[in-house]
Amino acid sequence: MQNPSDVLMKILMQWPNDKISVETFLKTYSGYLTEEFDRASLVQPIRSKNLKLSQPLVTEGVAKIFVYVPDPFLAVLLKDNENGFRLHIFTFQCTNCFGTGISGSEVCDVCGGSGWGTL
Numbered sequence: 001m002q003n004p005s006d007v008l009m010k011i012l013m014q015w016p017n018d019k020i021s022v023e024t025f026l027k028t029y030s031g032y033l034t035e036e037f038d039r040a041s042l043v044q045p046i047r048s049k050n051l052k053l054s055q056p057l058v059t060e061g062v063a064k065i066f067v068y069v070p071d072p073f074l075a076v077l078l079k080d081n082e083n084g085f086r087l088h089i090f091t092f093q094c095t096n097c098f099g100t101g102i103s104g105s106e107v108c109d110v111c112g113g114s115g116w117g118t119l
């Protein structure tokens, strides 16, 4: 079985960019994405050159990995029965609260307190 870091790195090395279209990417890699994966996430600019991954945090079939591009992204992968893991969520750190989930003394209303992406 492939570990989540290998699956994620494989996906990120072929992430759509000005040379690889989303359609081309999906032809080969849709099997590594969950049904619910938001295809709109694929427009986020990822340059594989300076990529660093954290160790995966794996609990109950869910793997979370920080990706430093060098801006921080969060990847959430779910265990499946075929490839091992599939990418479920790929999201950027909230630019309003910088991942804290707190804005002033309130719950950040951009990310809903999660610290990641937007509502």
Ligand SMILES: [Zn+2]
Pocket: 094, 095, 096, 097, 098, 099, 100, 101, 102, 108, 109, 110, 111, 112, 113, 114, 115, 116
């Ligand atoms: Zn926020």
